[in-house]
Amino acid sequence: MHTHRKAAAAIGALALGTTLIALAGPAQADAPGATPVASSTPKVLPTPEGDGAKGVCKRLPKAEQRVEKALDRLNGPVTEAGSIARLEQRVNNAKAAGHTAVYNDLNDRLTYRKSLVPTLTQRQSDLNAVAGWCSSQGLGTPNAQ
Known part of the structure; x- marks a missing residue:
């Protein structure tokens, strides 16, 4: 019987602590440096007046570099992490070892x-x-950077 009282007291203390934390949450959100609580309504943006061409042209060199780097990595040799050839080798190794679950996972990733x-390439x-x-x-000058 004594053990049940301790358990009930612990549950009560936990519930009280949780309630106090929940009540203190909004007050803490107003404190300087606190992270604001996410709003439940989506942010409404103004209707775009243009197509953002200047921004697209400004970001173009970095976008081109990212795509080129990704293609180079995918088409790389077996020794390059992230290459298709390396993953194909891992698929073959898993199949040869009879590791069916690993083979299936790696083969899906390869696909x-x-x-x-x-x-x-289209991008x-x-x-x-x-x-x-x-x-x-x-x-x-997109290719100047």
């Missing part, structure tokens, strides 16, 4: 990784077209 190549082509447009409009 996804292979699907990235045409997507990134690279699109970015090249945007670079030409930016240059013709005088909106920066």
Whole structure:
């Protein structure tokens, strides 16, 4: 019987502590340096007045570099982390070792990784077209960086 009282007292103290923390939460959010509580309503933005071409042209060099780097990595040799060749080798190793679950997981990842190549190649082509447009409009020199 004595053990039940201790357990009930511990549960009561926990409930009281949780209530106090919940009540103190909003007050702490107003404190300087505190992280604000997320609003339940989405932020409404004004209607865009343009297409953001200047920003696109400004960010273009970094976007081109990221796509090129990703394609280089995917098409890299077996010794390069993240390459398709390396993952293919791991799939073959798992199959040879009879590790069916590992094989299935790696093979799914390989399928996804292979699907990235045409997507990134198309993105690279699109970015090249945007670079030409930016240059013709005088909106920066995208290949200068």
